[in-house]
Amino acid sequence: MNTFRNFITSIRSFLFETGELAFFAGRFFKEVFNRPFEWKEFARQCYHIGNKSLFLVAVTGFIIGLVFTLQSRPKMIELGAVAWLPSMVSISIIREIGPIITALICAGRIGSGIGAELGSMRVTEQIDAMEVSGTNPFKFLVVTRILATTLMIPLLVIMSDAVALFGSFLVENIKGDVSFTLYFDEVFRAIQFSDFFPATLKTFFFGFAIGLVGCYKGYYCKHGTAGVGKTANAAVVEASMLVFILDFTAVLVTDIFTS
């Protein structure tokens, strides 16, 4: 009976949180078009989210491209389809691996960062102080961060894709003696706009989801400093989950429109 009650409580809690998140998103869309815009804070957040994540994302992308090609190559040679390796790797990276890996890394790094930052501001009553002083904390803290993640994550994904393809090219060049021109000619021959645009478009949603969850968790952080850690953790988990759900939805929608 207790288990059932716990299950019901969880469902209620999940639905409550979903509703709150939707309300939070609605408030964001309401505030984003209201003046004045916090350009300075927005630029600062862009710098922290974009520039500061670039190295991590680039290294991860490079290793992914390298490893993916190294792992696929023997099997492709066995099948006699090694010439298709650039096409296969590029489609995989641009369509799926690049966006999802970058989004997950950003969910871990940025989502937790935003959650912890806003959470600590909430528990130390800095947000309350801002409200008292007449500053709109939602506009200053939340809108800028969500906008920054929404715009910066697609750029990070593009860079990560480029670096991953370069890593893949290095393996092909060293192991298979394929030139730069030939490799990227094969890559761009294989990729269609139907691969590139939906993959890029979904990264905006990934960025929005990461920013939204991070901000929501931090903005409504409770239970003091202990709650900050939990908030950061919950922000990462929920943002990652949301990224996967969005990815699945994007793939379904793309499949409907392209097939």
Added chain:
Amino acid sequence: MEPFNVQRIKLGIFILTGTILFITGVYFIGKKQNMFGNTIELFAVFNNINGLKPGNNVRYSGINVGTVNEINMISDTVIVVTVTVEKEISRHIKKDSKCAITSDGLVGSMIINIIPGTEKSQKINPGDTIFSLSRIRTDQMLQTLSVTNENAALLTAEMLKIAEGIDDGKGLIGAIIKDPAITEDVRAIITNLKNTTNSSNLAINQLNKILTSLDRNDNLIGSLRDTTLAVKVKNIINNVEVSSVQISQILKQLETTISETRQTITNAREGKGAINYLSNDPTLVKKIDRTITHLDSTILEINQAGIQLNQNLDALKKTWLLRKQFKEEKK
């Protein structure tokens, strides 16, 4: 903490790099799909497009020259595919070119292959239609393979029968393989062939020696290789030929003469002609002899009469009656 301006510059570089990468990607993908180049639109007509999709490549003589734009089904047997082809390449495509839908490798996507037309034909214009070659489909291939398999099975069964027959010693091949006497004969033939081969080798060696000696000048044929001598010999042969012709003519004449002589002799023997009388009648001979004697004396008398006549004429010339007449004749 970095100064805010430095942060902005770094952020600007980051955003610029990302945007450039994005635009580069879009440009190259679009370029591969002939979106930015100078292109023309053509139509290709098929009755089966074998899974061709918009965006698939169009190849001309193995070069990627365009992409498939649109596929429209006009009727249950006519499908019109709109393709975009680079204008630069399109000037090489002739109006009588044909197109076929093929697979880009075993596991590749479908492509339209434009097969070049004849040199005499005019170049293609925008909006022209290229007709397709009928392509053998997989099911047709499998159908043909099935027939081939059935034939192969029949053939194998027949081969098996033949093999069994051979094994039983039936027929010529069976006899050759199974009959020991034939085997011995074959062995003997092979031995003879070996001997013949050896003899042939020896003969060839001898022939080679002779041929080698022909290259030297110490024999007649070798000498003939000398050009001057060869010319002389040719002249001699020509002369001999001319002589032989002349001899031939003489021989013919001689033959005629002999024939005539023979006829004369035959006539004489048969008592025909004057020779018979001359040779067989002594009275005639005597008469001829007497006649010749009389003829001699008569000629002598005529000569004497002529001399006397000349004397008389000289005397007449000197007479006064005829002197004037002779002088006028003389003038």
